[in-house]
Amino acid sequence: MDETKYGFWLPVDVSSHGAQIDNLMAVVHWFMLLLFVGWGIFFVYCLVKFRARPGHVATYNPVKAVFTKYIEAAVVVVEVFLLFGLSTPVWFKYKGRPASEKDAVVVQLVAEQFAWNFHYAGKDGKFGKSSTATMSGDNPLGLDPDDPAGKDDITTVNQFHVPVNKDVIVELSSKDVIHSFNIPVLRVKQDAIPGTRIPVWFHATQPGHFELACAQLCGLGHYRMRADVLIDTPEDYAKWEKENAPTPSEEQPPTAQQPAK
Amino acid sequence: MTAPTTHGATTHAGGNEHSHDQDHGHEHAHGHELPFWRKYIFSVDHKMIGLQYGLTALVFLLVGFSLMMLMRWQLAYPGRPLGWVGKLLGENAMPGGVMAPEFYNQLGAMHGTIMVFMGIVPLAVGAFGNYVVPLQIGAPDMAFPRLNMASYWAFLPGGLLMIYSFFMPGGAAQSGWTNYPPLSVLTQVPGQTMWLFAMVLLITSSLLGSINFIVTIVQLRAKGLGFWRLPFFVHAQFVTSFLLLLAFPPLEAAAVLQLMDRLAGTSFFLPTGLVVSGEQLKVAGGGSPLLWQHLFWFLAHPEVYVLILPAMGIVAEVIANNTRKPLWGYRLLVYSVIFLGFMSFVVWAHHMFMTGMGTTMSTFFQTTTMIISIPSVIILTCFLMSLYGGAIRFTTPMLFATAFLPMFAIGGLTGLPLGLTASDIYLHDTFYVIGHFHYVVAPGTIFALFAGIYYWYPKATGKQMDPTLGKIHFWLSFLCMNGIFMPMFFQGMAGLSRRLYDPTIYAHGRAIQSLNVVISWSAWGLFLAQLPFIWNFFSSLARARAVENPWSATTLEWAAPSPPTHGNFPTPPVVYREPYEYSVPGQTSDFHPQFAGEA
Numbered sequence: 001m002d003e004t005k006y007g008f009w010l011p012v013d014v015s016s017h018g019a020q021i022d023n024l025m026a027v028v029h030w031f032m033l034l035l036f037v038g039w040g041i042f043f044v045y046c047l048v049k050f051r052a053r054p055g056h057v058a059t060y061n062p063v064k065a066v067f068t069k070y071i072e073a074a075v076v077v078v079e080v081f082l083l084f085g086l087s088t089p090v091w092f093k094y095k096g097r098p099a100s101e102k103d104a105v106v107v108q109l110v111a112e113q114f115a116w117n118f119h120y121a122g123k124d125g126k127f128g129k130s131s132t133a134t135m136s137g138d139n140p141l142g143l144d145p146d147d148p149a150g151k152d153d154i155t156t157v158n159q160f161h162v163p164v165n166k167d168v169i170v171e172l173s174s175k176d177v178i179h180s181f182n183i184p185v186l187r188v189k190q191d192a193i194p195g196t197r198i199p200v201w202f203h204a205t206q207p208g209h210f211e212l213a214c215a216q217l218c219g220l221g222h223y224r225m226r227a228d229v230l231i232d233t234p235e236d237y238a239k240w241e242k243e244n245a246p247t248p249s250e251e252q253p254p255t256a257q258q259p260a261k
Numbered sequence: 262m263t264a265p266t267t268h269g270a271t272t273h274a275g276g277n278e279h280s281h282d283q284d285h286g287h288e289h290a291h292g293h294e295l296p297f298w299r300k301y302i303f304s305v306d307h308k309m310i311g312l313q314y315g316l317t318a319l320v321f322l323l324v325g326f327s328l329m330m331l332m333r334w335q336l337a338y339p340g341r342p343l344g345w346v347g348k349l350l351g352e353n354a355m356p357g358g359v360m361a362p363e364f365y366n367q368l369g370a371m372h373g374t375i376m377v378f379m380g381i382v383p384l385a386v387g388a389f390g391n392y393v394v395p396l397q398i399g400a401p402d403m404a405f406p407r408l409n410m411a412s413y414w415a416f417l418p419g420g421l422l423m424i425y426s427f428f429m430p431g432g433a434a435q436s437g438w439t440n441y442p443p444l445s446v447l448t449q450v451p452g453q454t455m456w457l458f459a460m461v462l463l464i465t466s467s468l469l470g471s472i473n474f475i476v477t478i479v480q481l482r483a484k485g486l487g488f489w490r491l492p493f494f495v496h497a498q499f500v501t502s503f504l505l506l507l508a509f510p511p512l513e514a515a516a517v518l519q520l521m522d523r524l525a526g527t528s529f530f531l532p533t534g535l536v537v538s539g540e541q542l543k544v545a546g547g548g549s550p551l552l553w554q555h556l557f558w559f560l561a562h563p564e565v566y567v568l569i570l571p572a573m574g575i576v577a578e579v580i581a582n583n584t585r586k587p588l589w590g591y592r593l594l595v596y597s598v599i600f601l602g603f604m605s606f607v608v609w610a611h612h613m614f615m616t617g618m619g620t621t622m623s624t625f626f627q628t629t630t631m632i633i634s635i636p637s638v639i640i641l642t643c644f645l646m647s648l649y650g651g652a653i654r655f656t657t658p659m660l661f662a663t664a665f666l667p668m669f670a671i672g673g674l675t676g677l678p679l680g681l682t683a684s685d686i687y688l689h690d691t692f693y694v695i696g697h698f699h700y701v702v703a704p705g706t707i708f709a710l711f712a713g714i715y716y717w718y719p720k721a722t723g724k725q726m727d728p729t730l731g732k733i734h735f736w737l738s739f740l741c742m743n744g745i746f747m748p749m750f751f752q753g754m755a756g757l758s759r760r761l762y763d764p765t766i767y768a769h770g771r772a773i774q775s776l777n778v779v780i781s782w783s784a785w786g787l788f789l790a791q792l793p794f795i796w797n798f799f800s801s802l803a804r805a806r807a808v809e810n811p812w813s814a815t816t817l818e819w820a821a822p823s824p825p826t827h828g829n830f831p832t833p834p835v836v837y838r839e840p841y842e843y844s845v846p847g848q849t850s851d852f853h854p855q856f857a858g859e860a
Contacts, residue, residue, distance in 0.1 A: 006772035008751045010687075025684050025754075032674040039645060039670055046648035047663065050584070051655070057851070058586040058844040059650035068642050075638050079631045082681055087627065090683035092620050113538070137539030175536040177444040178550060180615060180690060184756030184769055189686050191615045193550055194443060195532025198617035213767055215615075215690040215758045217369075217437045219444060220362040223762040 016203035018187035104167035111179035114221030122152035158227040163237040180215035305406035311392030318384035325375035337781035366435035373438025385571035396818035399483025412469035419462030426452035442530035471505035485836035497574030512560035558609035572709030583659035584651025590643040597636040630680035657731030661712035672700030693753020737790030744783030
């Protein structure tokens with residue numbers, strides 16, 4: 001893993017929509033800084049100029065100030081712009097599912113204390129049936145062994161392979177408590193809530209090895225509920241798919257790969 | 262008249278001027294001392310109850326802070342044993358002197374709970390509200406003194422039970438101060454149940470108090486004290502009481518529902534088909550984990566304003582008094598807090614943007630969140646403009662009140678990227694959030710509360726606190742507070758999640774681990790900075806008596822003797838003017854009290 005990509009501000013962004021979030025982040029922080037410095041100058045000026053000293057008396061009548069109204073109006077205008085110009089459009093476009101799912105890779109993700117179970121549809125593009133009713137320690141996704149659609153499905157634990165330059169839709173659910181799917185470099189975060197299945201999508205722009213960190217307190221192992229995020233080149237992704245595809249003769253193993261740690 | 266011990270219980274509820282007069286006559290007539298347990302323990306006097314609340318809350322604040330100092334060790338030096346402290350806490354919490362992850366989670370959940378529900382709210386509302394509001398409105402006591410006592414006696418057991426839960430098998434609650442189900446319901450330790458019981462008591466206490474404040478402020482104002490003559494602190498407490506009254510019942514209900522999920526096998530918050538550790542969970546199912554979040558945040562967002570409004574009230578009093586001029590935009594301030602109070606009920610779901618909320622809902626809540634920033638900006642502007650043209654005395658309370666302004670500004674401004682949904686995607690549940698709300702609550706509210714303690718200490722004791730120790734306390738605290746919370750914004754921007762027992766598991770955590778060391782040393786430094794305060798607080802009792810109105814203040818509490826006797830005012834005060842008549846042109850002195858008649 002490339003440790004140099006992280007530092008004291010936003011880490012590298014490897015997603016198609018992250019630039020818009022980073023842009024909003026920059027604009028809002030400059031706005032905050034401007035207001036704070038403006039207030040700060042006025043504040044320090046007052047503290048020095050109007051300090052109590054012999055011969056100085058306070059002014060009883062309130063100072064007529066029009067500029068405060070301008071400042072308040074400016075704050076309103078900037079906030080409206082932030083809200084409808086920068087924030088809402090990103091949310092509208094990138095929450096839920098992408099406009100077209102034709103070329104998208106769909107991954108089903110079931111979170112549990114304290115692991116991430118990824119489920120890929122495999123070559124046929126169809127997910128095998130799964131159900132919480134058949135989940136057990138040996139079958140963490142509750143896959144139906146008799147479903148032909150599931151014969152070629154790939155499952156991994158804490159290993160999240162995705163191809164670069166493709167829309168990836170992750171359908172999130174949890175089997176026990178609330179977890180949160182959080183990949184800082186992809187600017188993606190979404191809670192996984194038991195009893196619901198919530199889609200989230202992204203489009204990675206560079207290959208690399210990154211991290212998925214649970215962002216919602218989920219118990220004593222919350223801090224180590226991490227997964228490796230492997231953004232593969234198309235060739236590497238195809239190679240990984242092939243290597244991990246179950247051969248028809250062998251029985252479907254519920255977990256094709258063991259956790260990295 | 263009734264017996265002296267039931268002072269006020271019947272006579273004040275009606276709230277007409279005559280009953281006050283009769284009551285006062287009575288108080289002075291009886292002249293015998295109450296037995297110790299009625300005077301200091303089961304007291305119905307608002308001042309004694311205020312002091313009880315204040316001292317208890319300060320102790321709880323220190324306890325909550327101590328939990329954090331322990332956590333900071335693990336965060337600065339993950340996995341390193343903690344010498345004799347580790348041994349002291351035992352093998353369950355700190356096996357081999359190294360903190361266990363479940364103990365870390367207990368400390369985190371309890372730090373939040375203790376600071377908010379047992380520290381700041383009781384200090385801001387229970388202590389300052391109780392002690393100061395009746396005095397500032399010229400009332401002999403609260404409208405319902407026994408209800409007032411009941412409120413403290415619901416708070417104290419609630420707090421003690423909360424602390425006791427650390428000593429139960431499996432330890433205290435460990436699902437965050439938000440106590441989200443299913444985790445909170447599935448965590449099989451009795452401490453988790455105790456958290457809910459204790460919360461029910463704490464909420465009940467606040468509810469009883471809020472009704473009392475509303476009735477007192479409406480009914481028991483002195484003659485001539487119209488709403489536009491009330492000190493801003495009373496307005497702030499009035500709005501706060503409505504927030505408590507309207508927001509706490511949903512959480513009380515939610516706590517009872519969660520108790521039933523834990524104890525009676527219901528599934529209000531548990532969906533169908535839970536599988537825990539590979540086992541199918543045998544519960545009815547059909548519930549919703551998000552229901553809890555809605556009920557919780559419907560309380561907990563107004564709660565933020567319960568924490569900040571009394572603080573703003575104290576800051577307003579101290580600023581007006583120490584700039585020696587009327588507050589700038591007094592009516593605007595009042596309208597702003599009322600609007601703030603109203604809006605605080607329609608922003609709660611901005612805490613839940615990551616729960617799969619639809620775009621319409623998220624747009625609604627981020628819009629209301631932006632709207633609520635406007636009155637906050639106005640309030641800050643009014644305070645800043647109040648400095649302009651003043652003759653500013655840098656007394657200890659004023660230092661804390663002045664520092665409140667930039668600290669609250671940082672806390673408020675950093676709420677913007679969290680309230681905007683797109684940037685919240687990245688910042689949600691990171692250290693940025695912790696930095697944001699701590700700037701509002703710690704160097705914001707807690708500084709205001711310190712200002713209040715230094716400001717009203719002469720009222721409650723008749724003595725001044727030592728100004729040199731006060732200044733040492735202020736500057737060290739100011740430095741350490743910023744050393745603690747400023748780096749958190751950088752941690753958050755770097756992507757570090759909150760509530761992580763060991764942040765160095767992650768590459769983005771390792772890159773900024775040095776900040777955790779800075780924060781931890783600042784936190785331990787902040788503890789040392791409180792020692793001059795603690796010493797000052799007790800040793801000043803031995804100082805010589807201060808003058809009757811040491812700050813040359815204008816509001817009604819200074820019409821009463823210091824400390825005020827039972828019944829507060831020797832004769833019912835009459836109010837002649839606005840609250841902050843400082844530096845009135847043509848006057849010989851630079852303050853013209855509300856209670857001083859025309860000479």
